[in-house]
Amino acid sequence: MSFRLLLSFTCKSQGFAYSNKINPEVITNDTWPEQIGQLKTNTVLQYDKNFKNIEEWGYPALAKKPRRNKGRTKNQPVPKPVEHFKLHLGSMPENEKPLLPKGLTFKKAITDYIKSMDTINTRWPNIKFMEQALIILTVPAEFNDQAKAIMRECIYNADLIKTKNSEKLQFSTEPEAAAVHCMKVLKEHLLNIVGTNFLIVDCGGGTVDLTTRQLLSSDRLGEKTIRTGGFCGGIYVDKGFLVFIGDKVGPSVMQLLQENHYGQLQYMVQEFCKKVKLLFTGYREDYKPFDMDLDEVCPVIKQYVTGSRLDKLEEDEWIVELNFEDVKKMFDPVIKKILKLIRDQLTRSGTISAMFLVGGFSESKYLQKRIREEFSDEVRNISVPPQPMAAIVRGALEYGLNMQKIKSRTLPLTYGIELAPLWKDGDPPERKQTYGRIFIFRRLAARGLEVDVDQEFGLELHPSFKEQTEISIEVYATTAIEAKYCDEPGMKKVGELRLDFPDTHLGFHRKITFTLTFGQMEIRAYARNQSGQSTNANFELEL
Structure with a gap:
């Protein structure tokens, strides 16, 4: 049996798909710790206090729903989970990279995360140890040669390949994999004409990556411009939300939550994402002011707020209102950076027949709205493929099944x-x-x-x-x-x-x-x- 196994890592979430080359049905994993039906899970690790063993990984390691016992909340501090460690592979300044616990390197964190995937279900190890398995690892466009070499080292240390230079591990960029997947969408829009140029905008959690591709004969793709990208993914909207909450409770309170009660803090963020961020369209008439009950989503916060902020929150019964303008301010700085990346890419690429938005953040209706407002006069077809979060893992798998699809790179x-x-x-x-x-x-x-x-x-x-x-x-x-x-x-x-x-x-x-x-x-x-x-x-x- 000849398998093609895909691993896809992003700054905030992770997914994989697999297929048998003889019967190339694309199967996208949707079973994760404490999650069924999700196409990705969070790239997060919860270590023990010595940072040697993994206690939890994925979503359970990130957000902790407050637990109450006899009417009281259990608020004991717990070790902070480790996340965003893949950002250490990027080209961002050292002082902007996330801090890691003393004694823990980002290489170890990446390796430990890959090893943790053995616990998903029976599918993963059965595929992993097949001698003919080929791994296609997708990485952000901005990863340089050293970053890919480090990822290869981590894959080797996680025992997924037998030798460090194994040909069983190949790389694809996330926008390149998305482009392979979007070739099908071109056919649906009757744009599958040789010479057609199309732009892929991969809006992930941490990064946004762009590449312009040209459809060549025999269903192959050429790259028309240098891949570009930036750190302006969906997590930066979440950071804007935390700044908003910090204004209500005080910056020092947010610091204490970060250090001692990160699970509750992230549970509050996840509630914001589900009930505000994902529903925000950018149209005022669609928006209903959202009341967030801090006592419900992050009860430990009440222990730390003092002074006039405490008086105000007690008067409001710990309800914080998020109005339209508040949420818009969380989105706009991030979207502004994305629009600039697209503008720079269009300036280099010439005439574009279609633009495809993929990645989890591309599901944002407000982001889609702003992109269409800005570029619809230049690009007639701006589309979001079905299940854009899975576009990369599926496209990379399709590439692994037929690596001749990519003819050239810039x-x-x-x-x-x-x-x-x-x-x-x-x-x-x-x-x-x-x-x-x-x-x-x-x-x-x-x-x-x-x-x-x-x-x-x-x-x-x-x-x-x-x-x-x-x-x-x-x-x-x-x-x-x-x-x-x-x-x-x-x-x-x-x-x-x-x-x-x-x-x-x-x-x-x-x-x-x-x-x-x-x-x-x-x-x-x-x-x-x-x-x-x-x-x-x-x-x-x-x-």
Whole structure:
């Protein structure tokens, strides 16, 4: 039996689907801890007090409904769950990444979460241990090469693949997987014409990712623009709600809830999401002011409020009203960022026949309304596919079943290697190295270039010394189109290829063909000996 197993991770929620290649029925998991019928669950872990063992994961680890005993609420502090740990893989500033408990790394949290999935039901382990299983892991568009290498390491540490560089693990971006899924929607709208350009806007919990695709012949997709994204997903509306509550009870009270009663705090957030956020359309006539009873959703809060705020809340019997303008203010800063991302993408992509909104946050009627108001004159067809939350897991599975659907991708960075030619007059004197050489950056593929999935970029290399028995080739990437040196701003080391060169009798006449490929989302480096000698090469990505 030949399976294709999909794992899909997002900042706030997680899902997976699977299929048998012989009978490719797409089955999306809908069974999670304390949840039946949901297509995703929360990416949250509840550790024990030593942060060694997992006590709960998914939704039960996040929100705790207040428990009462003989009319009193049990308000003992409990360890705060760990969430949003995948944000550590993003390109956001270090000071904006979520704090983790002392002694817990984000790599361990990711690995522990993957391992926890063994407890879902009997389906997961049966698939996991099938020797022919292929895992398609979807990641946000803004993940760089190092982030994907770390995810590969975590998948390996979670025992889902037997070797770290296993070909049984492949990557797809979330908007790319969504694009594969939306190819069906193109047919429904009679837009399945070769050359049609369409934009995917993946609005998730933490991130929003965008990519513009072109429908090619034989049901294949090309990428027209560099993938873009930003941290402006649905959780930022939730944060706006917590700021609103903080104004009512005091910032210090919210800090105490964060530290000591996070489960009740998140239960209050989940009540807001179910009864306000998901229903908000942006039309004033549709909105009915919502009264949130703090004593019901977060009773422990009454222990901490003081002063004039306490007097006011007691007078209002701990009822907080959310009116139309209050909720609109929670949405608008987030939606403004999303609209800018779409505008920037449309500026680069040219004529677009359709725009598809996918991801959990795309179900927001207000977000849909604002996007249509802003762009309907430019893009006639702006659609939300059925069950947009599952578009990514299903599309990635469809990609895994037929990986030829993706013909090309657009490089987000410029790639090259470090060379050490002889220093010559006109080169910077301070860069002259031992033995009269200079380290330079040699570009192989430029940022913004559309590359086929099987396209190779390489050059011929020779030893630097006659007796050289080993070669080390360092691969670098930069946001710039051109670069001279590997220590320029924006330049990062991606990985290193080490290869044996034991036979020295040909001296400088030995030749190695070095090649980079980008086809399967991960950068891969290869070396071929052109001198008829045996060569062992090993490429390690920088973590």
